[in-house]
Amino acid sequence: MKHISRRSILKTAAGAAAALSASPQIATSLAKITDETPGCFFEKEFGISDQLCRKVLSAALAKGGDYADIFFEHTVNNYLVLEDGKVNRSSCEISLGVGIRTICGDQVGYGFTQELSEKSMLSAATTAASIADSSPNKPAGKFISMEISDFYPLKTLMTNVPLEDKLKIVQELNTQIFQRSPLITKAQISLSENHKQILIINSLGTKTSDQQPLSHLSASIVAEKDGKQEQERYYLGGRCGFEYYNQETINTIADEAVKRVLTLFDATIPPAGEIPVVVGPDSGVLLHEAIGHGMEADFNRKGTSTYATMLNQKVAQSDVTIVDDGTNLNLAGSINVDDEGTPGQCTVLVEKGILRGYLHDRISAKHYGVSPTGNGRRESFEHYVVPRMRNTYMMSGSDNEEDIIRSVKNGIYVKSVSNGQVKIGEGDFAFYVSQGNLIEDGKLTAPIKDVNIMGNGPKMLRNITRVADNLAFSRSAIGRCGKDGQSVPVGFGMPTVLVKSLTVGGRKS
């Protein structure tokens, strides 16, 4: 992606942020695009030199420890809201700070500060160093900048777009929604954007930086019919530029939001109990919960995951291949580099039904004697790294979606889901179906809504009996995944699959 001047961002991001509310003149004068890297930004703005970093890393290793790193972050979050027909609210949040980590075996010491002064950083380093208790180690004498790939190519950074242009988009989406149905009574439209710059310097002598944009355009709408009200939300986005929010995207959001909310008036709640479930391509949360979390290597090295003893064992039929991938262009979970300096990459979890590997950060990779997989992530400089997913998806199989549906006598089809959760040790998971249909005699019939589906990860994997050839990544599938009090953006994708049976939480026995 193109690099924006960090000095400019820092100056203008205050307020509703240049990105969000600047006039064209302000945007031009204060947020011009340059080739400056985040490393240069932190050096120019705060005097972060290699010499200072060596000093801080030396302090972090003053009591020993195997490894130390410094994570600098500057993030701008902008949010623009239309409510009751007017764009009448904006917010901006600037986050700036540095986290210092010392690793000693599988132990982590961590300090952070919002002041990028030598004194504050040395104090944070002293906190980090307290995890160890031996003789001092020294960081590398020289830091080598690491080249990384670009998995979020874009034309125009959201932070470079004048407010007027963003207002038009938000207002146009509102107009399109109300044009589609007289039953719509309320619409709240929001445009959210996040621009994160990071610089990671470690005691092994590598220096890595990245800029990570993330945005989405959302419509939350309410419709009223015969005295009943229903609500739905639909959004699109990812690590994309302003060009993504064109008329086609706006129309898609309006079409889907209105279609989905109107469908709910005819929706029913299915009977409770175990039934076959066909899971459609927009429902990748299933994999995220059923297998993804259990494959995060920290849970496995501690023995607390149900998958801890299944490495290289058959866990699914041979047409099931599942990966976690940081390299998909412009998806929410894509990362050029993780938050401890490992390049973004694709990691195979299940290959033709065999469980092949876990998702590693540096600590777990060392534990297992493998290379880190680029899954060391954190919400911000206030948090230390833990293994996290990126974009988790199943590869296409050879079946046809229509054939799969036709093969089910009585079941449900899951179109879209939310609110997944898993119990790592047991493997039990749940996800919430916001849109779907009953399947009766091999045909999609009445729409369904508001139903939770429960299952067990390993059992569900074994029960995937058919995999269609229609893998899709939904740009509406921007997830915020929570773990250890931290939230990171993730993506999902999957082909249509048939799960022989899951528990559907209905209201009638």
Place this chain on the structure above:
Amino acid sequence: MSCNKSELAQTAMKIALKAGANECRITISNTRLVEIKYREMKPENIKEASKNEMTILLYVNGRFSSQRTCDLRNNALETFITNAVKQTALLAEDPFRSLPDQKLYKIPKEIDLENIDPNYNNLSTEARHNIAYKIENECRKIAGDNLISANAEISDSFQDTLVLASNGFEGQTQSTSYSVGASIALQDEGTRRPNGYYYANTTRYKDLPPVEFVAKEAVERTKRLIGGKKIKTQTLPIIIENRQVPRILYGLLAAMYGRNIQQKQSFLANKKGRVIASPKLTIIDDPFIKRGQGSRLFDSEGIASGKRAIIENGRLNNFYIDWYYSRKLNCTPTTGTPSNLVITPGNRSLTDIMKDLGKGILVTGFIGGNSNSTTGDMSLGIIGEMFENGEIVQPVSEMNIADNHLTFWNKLIETANDNWEYSSRRTPSLVFDNIVVAGV
């Protein structure tokens, strides 16, 4: 920075007003936090830090924006605020945006909420390590041979917040909080490794439960998950354990917020003054509980706190309406967010209730699910124990309950006398009749 907070807020306000804001509210907060986790009888994670941030709400010729920054250097602030004011002026006018009426600012200053632990600075790093070590050690002593992992943790924080509004409000709050707990993983049949936990949060250190109790609860609660499986779908009484009640209460509260009412996303919008639940349900919002974790003399807008019955004997008496939505809805503001929520307890213990109830399920955890604030429909995964005449007969997992809030809360038949004290949600265990529990 702490001693200069008022001065800094005044400076920020002057910059905003000079730049063209008609009104503004400045909130500055400082937080210090320490977190120590133990695993395998050694520190697994040590974390310590301080953070500062300023939030500025700007009202510029009827336009509104909110800003937050941690860069509190004077020059940076001036640029930040001046640009923010200019940019706020570009938004659409909203006649309902303003600071609250000054009449709402009358804070009852004579009340000491005991939000601060006077001995906060006396807790040493060594003492923290010692507590975490002891908890893990106790867990290991009693867990047995099938222990896979034991984590113990202590964390604490100190927060100091100043709020200054241009129409005359100034208020400061200071609070401390402590948390201790343990999480346990045990080996079950096959590949199942139940994870259980026990955590307690308090305002004062001396109110924390003893380390032996924390360890015992964490291990015992995990042992009770062993053998969990789903059972036949059936209609049963259920008891939601005291500390799990907030998860289901959340869906009811969501329909009480001014934003959802004004935006037609509330199934309770036209129910104020009407009976919506069993007469057994009384929910009090009480901001004046000493050492309560949600206690406060004023809310984030500066509106003076008041004790309110949200639901009284099943009747919906109050909504959560902040200043902005009170103007949009043309009603009196209350407060935008709950403080401490107390569900009035009953007279009997959980044990006694279970003995008399016959067969039912004690829900000890929720998983996934959702609640629709517009329709009231909800569906939640549950974890728990089937009991008969007071005896646990089968741990259950992979099961689900679904209902609509307007019918569900009318199925409440009893509240236990065991309000959970380690949270701002002081809820007792609740007994519901005729609930469809979905399983096999």
